[in-house]
Amino acid sequence: MAVTACVLIKADLGKARDVTSAVRGIAGVKEAYAVTGPYDVVAVVEAADVKSLGDLVLSKIQATSGVKDTLTCISVD
DSSP states (O other), X not given: OOEEEEEEEEEOTTOHHHHHHHHXXXXXXXXXXXXXXXXXXXXXXXXXXXXXXXXXXXIIITTSTXXXXXXXXXXXX
16 A cells, blocks of 8 residues: 655755755655745655655655755655
């Protein structure tokens, strides 16, 4: 069963739009938005399972230039 999550991303100063564009190009990212508040970008992601989700966040999203920190919120619905 697929796992859906929201990944809240803190970007380096002045890099929110660049991070949003880069994250949108990652396989598994369904939507990404630059937002206001304590986080700069919110990405909606989908993966085959929790392990794949972890790989997506750790190997792809966190490796994106300009990403400073992430918080992953897994959907329970």
